[in-house]
Amino acid sequence: MDGKKKLHHLCVEQLFNRQMAAWPLAADNYRALAHVETRTLFIRGFPFTVQFNPARIASSTATIDPQKIQDRPCFLCRHHLPPEQEALPYTSQNENEYLILCNPFPISPRHFTITDVNHTDQLISGRIEDMLELAEQFSDYVLLYNGPKSGASAPDHFHFQAVSKGFLPIQTVVESGASIQNYPVPAIVFESEESASVAAAFHASVTQEPEPMLNLLCWKTGDKYYLVVFPRKLHRPSQYFATDESHILLSPGAIDLAGVVITPLEKDFRKLSEADVVNIIEQISIPPKHSSP
Numbered sequence: 001m002d003g004k005k006k007l008h009h010l011c012v013e014q015l016f017n018r019q020m021a022a023w024p025l026a027a028d029n030y031r032a033l034a035h036v037e038t039r040t041l042f043i044r045g046f047p048f049t050v051q052f053n054p055a056r057i058a059s060s061t062a063t064i065d066p067q068k069i070q071d072r073p074c075f076l077c078r079h080h081l082p083p084e085q086e087a088l089p090y091t092s093q094n095e096n097e098y099l100i101l102c103n104p105f106p107i108s109p110r111h112f113t114i115t116d117v118n119h120t121d122q123l124i125s126g127r128i129e130d131m132l133e134l135a136e137q138f139s140d141y142v143l144l145y146n147g148p149k150s151g152a153s154a155p156d157h158f159h160f161q162a163v164s165k166g167f168l169p170i171q172t173v174v175e176s177g178a179s180i181q182n183y184p185v186p187a188i189v190f191e192s193e194e195s196a197s198v199a200a201a202f203h204a205s206v207t208q209e210p211e212p213m214l215n216l217l218c219w220k221t222g223d224k225y226y227l228v229v230f231p232r233k234l235h236r237p238s239q240y241f242a243t244d245e246s247h248i249l250l251s252p253g254a255i256d257l258a259g260v261v262i263t264p265l266e267k268d269f270r271k272l273s274e275a276d277v278v279n280i281i282e283q284i285s286i287p288p289k290h291s292s293p
Contacts, residue, residue, distance in 0.1 A: 052269035151253025169259030
């Protein structure tokens with residue numbers, strides 16, 4: 001397994017370097033990322049980074065209207081990928097086939113999208129084992145999953161994302177052993193040195209059909225696997241739909257709930273306050289006493 005892990009890590013880094021050399025759009029956006037403005041807000045004592053990232057406007061405004069989704073080309077299907085975008089194939093132990101893609105609109109120094117080769121719905125059923133496997137294969141990354149009504153920009157095409165470790169503040173919180181009950185976003189953490197134990201705990205907790213609203217983070221540090229579940233009750237807060245000065249273009253996904261709030265509009269980056277973030281979290285999250293997905 002160690003050899004396989006190193007091989008895949010090396011392949012991913014080589015993919016990234018090739019894309020930076022051959023794909024001007026991606027290269028420009030990664031260079032720009034190094035200069036994006038950030039602010040720190042303390043949400044109930046926890047640091048949250050607010051990032052001004054105009055390139056993420058398409059993700060923040062992605063539609064979940066079934067008819068509009070059906071009518072638009074799927075940007076994750078292989079035959080719709082930009083000609084410059086290279087795909088690295090990966091087959092999981094469960095025989096699910098994926099394409100590893102360099103995300104051209106990054107939020108972290110390394111940002112990948114891992115898509116199913118087939119056009120199939122964004123549902124975590126039958127995939128949590130793959131997520132844990134990928135966390136082991138790519139040990140420098142945190143894997144993300146956004147549910148189809150919880151921030152996924154392509155709810156009609158299954159995909160994970162992977163961002164650089166050390167980028168999401170919640171990673172430090174979880175690995176420190178601090179109580180997740182104090183974290184401002186209601187969350188459940190499963191951790192074990194056995195991936196099968198984490199998967200079993202997840203399956204025992206997430207039994208609702210169809211899939212409940214949720215966001216997931218998964219990573220492996222040392223010998224331990226971590227899986228963070230954010231139960232949801234709402235896709236977007238009221239501020240997203242406001243037509244007056246209270247409008248904030250924020251469509252929270254796993255990244256935002258993990259402590260990096262992405263604002264594609266400068267006005268929101270400037271004005272977003274601790275109170276705004278607390279209010280948005282309260283609107284979209286299941287209260288702590290009910291936080292069981």
